[in-house]
Amino acid sequence: MTWNFSSPALELAATSVHPAASFWGIIEPYLTFLFSLSVFLIAFLIVLENRNPSRTVAWLIILNFLPIVGFILYVLIGRNVRKRKLFRHKFISNADVLKKLETRPRPLLKESDFWMYPHLASKRRLLNLMTNVSQSPFTVHNVSRILTNGDETFRQILTDMSKAKDHIHFQFYIIRHDATGQQFKQVLMDKAxxxxxxxxxxxxxxSVRLDRAYIAELREAGVEVAAFFPVILPFLNNKLNYRNHRKIVIVDGKxxxxxxxxxxxxxxxxxxxxGFWRDSHVQLEGEAVYLLQNIFLKDWFFITDKSVNSDRYFxxxxxxxxxxxxxxxxxxxxxDWELIWQMYFSIIATAQEKIYITSPYFVPDDSITMALKTAALSGLDVRILLPSRPDHQTVFWASRSYFQELLEAGVRFYLYQPGFVHAKILLVDGLVASIGTANMDIRSFQHNFEVNAILYNSSSVAKLEADFFDDLEDSKELxxxxxxxxxxxxxxLESVARLLSPLL
Structure with a gap:
């Protein structure tokens, strides 16, 4: 017996086209054309923006080989105009805090006062440069203390916070709700x-993994808590690329x-x-704390729209x-001015004897690279201490792509062995030191909110240099x-990572 499944209805169904498929077939060419036109226009705009050539090439390659991914990334994180719009109302004048400093019995150091510090005579050019590029005054009456690694740093911060009588301002890129985070939370709650x-x-x-209960407990105790650009949908958020990488604690404004x-x-x-985590922090007392306070209050105003400018904070x-x-x-x-980038370049370019750098991430631009090569070729002692193991793979391999040209110029590289080195230190001539949150990479220079303290010829500079040589003892020279x-x-891996590094 033969079964015949054919019928006029089945034959019609087999040959007919579903309405949705028919509609897609009609609009698909138009969508393809519009998308291709968008990619072309973005590429055209990238060229017109006169960006750094390596950054322009990186974007064009991404758009060419991964047009959909490149299109989305550029819309979210690539447009300079969007950056300007996002931060348009973050501009707050430094005038008020500078007036507070200038009305103190001891005025700020001015360029005409540099002669008063003969031990910095060799750095007169750098001091002039830093006056112009840093947009930060020289504060004179200060005491600094270098804190080495987490045990010493956390112990000192907790001790000083527990003595607070008026206010505590507490800002970190990462806060965990682990045992250390709980310890800090308890002190913050107790003081509130x-x-x-x-x-x-x-x-x-x-701090995307910070437990909501942690934040709720702080607020219940009376602590005011604010997130800098919380990201709910990471891949659909134009704020993803701009992070606040600062680590600031201020106790009573002092x-x-x-x-x-x-x-x-x-x-x-x-x-x-x-394993072992090697890091550095600095404790400050004196006029420089006013400037840290000003930075915190600017960030607070930006994310909360609450202006805080009482004299109690100064x-x-x-x-x-x-x-x-x-x-x-x-x-x-x-x-539009990458101030820490300019500051790093100025300090390196004016070095006369030695340059020592510690950084977990090392992706310098052409200007920093050339300054380091020129210094080494001029006979200066240039040494760079980096981790021996990766934290972020792309940055790790991008860093290593710079080794050959710098090694050939005479720069010496050391890879830290006991654990991970995370300190961000720049030392020059035993007279100037930068310590803070900025890495020696493009992200810190251009995308992140960062803050560094620049120390001039103090015991803290000597301590940082001694720590540097101690770290070299625990490192392997490459x-x-x-x-x-x-x-x-x-x-x-190095070549691919370097190509992508301008977009990181």
Whole structure:
């Protein structure tokens, strides 16, 4: 018996086209044309923006090989005009805080006063440069103290916060809700319940895993908490690329902290992935704290629309025993001038004897690279300390793509062995040191909000240099021969990562 399944209805169904498919067939060419036109126009705009050539080429390559991904990324993070719109109302004049400083019994250091510091005579050109490029005054009456690693840093911050009588301002890129985070939370809550004004800023991406219950407990205790650009849909958010990487603590407007450490167990070396965590922070007392305070209050105003400008946050400092010259340099995407980038270049370009750099991420631009090569070729002692293991893979391999040209110029590289080195230090001639949150990479220079303290010829500069040489004892020097014998696949990873680095 033969079964016949054919019928006129079935034959019609087999040959007919579904209405949705027919509609898609009609509009598909138009959508393809519009998308292609959009990609072409974006490429045209990128060229017209006169960006850094390497950044332009990176965007064009992404658009060519991954047009859909490139289109979305450019719309979200690539447009300079969007950056300007986002941060248009972040501009707050420094006039008020500078007036507060200038009305103090001891005025700020001016260019005409540099002769008073003969030990910095060799740095007169740098001081002039820093006056113009940093947009930060030289504060004179300060005391600084270098804090090495998490144990010492956390202990000192907790001690000073527990003594707060008026306010605590607490800002970190990463806050964990682990044991270390709980310890800080408890002190912040206790002080708030005692009537101390406590404000906390955390970054929406850096602290994306911060438990909501942690934040709720802080608020219930009276702590004011604000997130910098919280990201709910990471891949559909135009704020993803602009992060607040600052780490600032201010106690009563008189004591300040800044440096490389975030809040979490890993910064005490308790993360088995990294092991020992090598980092540096600095405690400040004196006029420089006013400038840290100003930066915090600007960030607070930007994310909360609440202006805080009471004199209580800039109290009389009393007698300061130290006479240290300190600048506070802040930079971020709210400015068309990359101030910390300029500051790094100025310090390196005016070096006369030695340049020592510690950074977890090293992706310099052409100007920094040329300044380092020129210094080494001129006979200066140029040494760079980097991690031996990756934290972020792309940045890790991009960093290594710069080794050969710098090694050939005489720059010496050291790879830290016991764990992960996360300090961000620049030392020049034993007279000038930068310590803070900015890495020696494009992201810190152009995309992140950063803050560094610049120290001039103090015991803290000597301490940082001593720490640097201690770290070299725990590091392995990478020679040009060693580097050239690396596996072929490392070369591929370095080249690809370097190509993508302008977009990181």
């Amino acid at each position: 319940r005692q009537g101390v004004k406590v404000r906390v800023i955390y970054d929406g991406v850096g 004591i300040g902290f800044v440096g490389g450490l975030n809040i979490g167990d890993e910064y005490l070396g308790k993360d088995t992935r990294f 109290p009389p400092l009393g007698e300061i025993e130290g006479e240290e010259i300190i600048q506070i340099a802040a930079s971020g995407p709210d400015s 020679t040009l021969d060693d580097y050239q014998r690396r596996p072929w696949h490392h070369r591929v």
